[in-house]
Amino acid sequence: MPKTMKKGETAVLTSEEKKILQALQGDIPVTSRPFTALGKEMNLSDDDVVRIIRQLQDRGILRKFGAILRHRQVGFTQNAMVVWAVPERLIESAGERLASLPEVSHCYERTPPFEGKxxxxxxxxxxxxxxPSSIRRMAEAANLDDYQILTSDREYKKSSMTYFPAEIPEKDGGE
Known part of the structure; x- marks a missing residue:
């Protein structure tokens, strides 16, 4: 299980780790082997890139890695956040069922619950x-009946956090 860094704890990073983190905070190549392409830019093999990413996760430096889908650009014109009130004993099975549906891109448990339930x-x-009809079918598939549909009319800009500038200055040996 990956460790969690404590508040105020500072990680010491190698130059390779910094380069990989810098590359991961932006867009990665859209290819069947993105880590091969990243590795070539850094004179590393794809195995090295993956190994270093796993080490960063194990050390608690890299918590998650995800992709942003520009859903409107691929034809998904409607979207909604659906919040479900699920009995605690059913949360895992309902979550697995809902997450398996093709129209669901994200599914997660929230604590504390929104509006208390x-x-x-x-x-x-x-x-x-x-x-509404699609979500009613989802509710039936997961055997749930208490939910709210939250819709938006506008898509806001999605961007990744930037933790490292384009050029990462090396520490001076005298610090």
Whole structure:
């Protein structure tokens, strides 16, 4: 299990680790082997890139790695966040069922629950305008009946956090 860094704890990073973290905070190549392409830029093999990423995770420096889908650009014109009130004993099975549905891109448990009871969140992307009917079918599939549909009319800019500038200055030996 990866360690969690404590508040105020500072990690010492190698130059390779810094380069990889710098590359991961932006867009990675859209290819079947993105770590091969990243490795070539850094004179590393894809195995080295993956090994270093895993080490960063194990040390608690890199917590998660994800992709941002520009859903409107691929034809998903409707989206909604659906919040579900799920009994604690059913949260895992309901979450697995909802997460397995093709229209669900995100599914996670929230603690504390939203409004004191909505503890499971799903992000739904659809190509049709009939969000309520689609979500009713989802509710039936997961055997859930207490939910709220939260929709938005506008997509806001999605961007990654930037922790390292384009050029990372090396520490002076005298510090």
């Amino acid at each position: 909505y503890n499971l969140f799903t992000m739904v992307h659809l190509k049709t305008a009939d969000i």
